[in-house]
Amino acid sequence: MRPATVTAHREGMRSRGRIAVIGVGNEFRRDDGVGWAVLARLRERAGDRPLPEDTHLATCDGDPGRLIGLWEGARLAVVVDAAHAHPGTPGRVHRLELDAGLLAQPSTTSSHGLGLGEAVELARVLGLLPEHLVVYAVEGSESDMGTGLSPAVADAVEPLVAAVEDEIARNGDAAAGRPA
Numbered sequence: 559m560r561p562a563t564v565t566a567h568r569e570g571m572r573s574r575g576r577i578a579v580i581g582v583g584n585e586f587r588r589d590d591g592v593g594w595a596v597l598a599r600l601r602e603r604a605g606d607r608p609l610p611e612d613t614h615l616a617t618c619d620g621d622p623g624r625l626i627g628l629w630e631g632a633r634l635a636v637v638v639d640a641a642h643a644h645p646g647t648p649g650r651v652h653r654l655e656l657d658a659g660l661l662a663q664p665s666t667t668s669s670h671g672l673g674l675g676e677a678v679e680l681a682r683v684l685g686l687l688p689e690h691l692v693v694y695a696v697e698g699s700e701s702d703m704g705t706g707l708s709p710a711v712a713d714a715v716e717p718l719v720a721a722v723e724d725e726i727a728r729n730g731d732a733a734a735g736r737p738a
Contacts, residue, residue: 576612576705577726578688580630582620582639582674589648589698589711592718593617593638596694599719613726622677626686634729635688636722639674640711648699649710656691675723692725694718 578602581593594617601615609615618624620639629635641652655677674693681687696718700708707715 576614576632577610577719577729578629578635579613579615579722580625580628580635580637580648581617581724582637583614583617584619586703586705588700588702588704588706589696589708590640590701591705592640592696592698592707592711592715595707595712595715596638596718596722599715600722603719604627607723609723609726619714620674621674622680625674625677625686626681629688629691630686632688634690634725636692636694636725637674638718638722640695640698640701642701643697646697646699647710647712648708649714650697651714651721652693652694652695652697653721654693656687656693666668688731694721 578613579597581597583590583593583594585591585594597615597617600609616628618628625637629637643650674695678687678691696711696714698708700711706712
């Protein structure tokens, strides 16, 4: 499977039947790279566990315009991002869901200047939300410059990969009219 890029998006990732999986963050800011780590692992596993043909994997720095462009027109968008929580538990994962409504306000905030909430609200106003949006926000502890995830966040990667694969499988069954 060929990894999706922003260029591929511009050329035709807007079909309503597709699934967008987006890893948000900065791999050079330690735990902020958890979204990118999950996407890298999904790409590795795709050889043994192929994802549906209509699944597009992409990384993003968290810019709201880029996020919206990546999920625009998708039937399912799964976003994995690092989050700050006060008090926090590094490695704890929060799952948030949106179905043509409002995203529940988590007790965490994005690790980016403009958060995912702002991108969701802007997309809602512009009518560019995916049919179904699932966000996995992972509490981090280290956001200094550097590479590599903290041990607690690194331990969350494999379970997150499995959770994303499950989201895709459930959505694929529902889209095909089969019980999830």
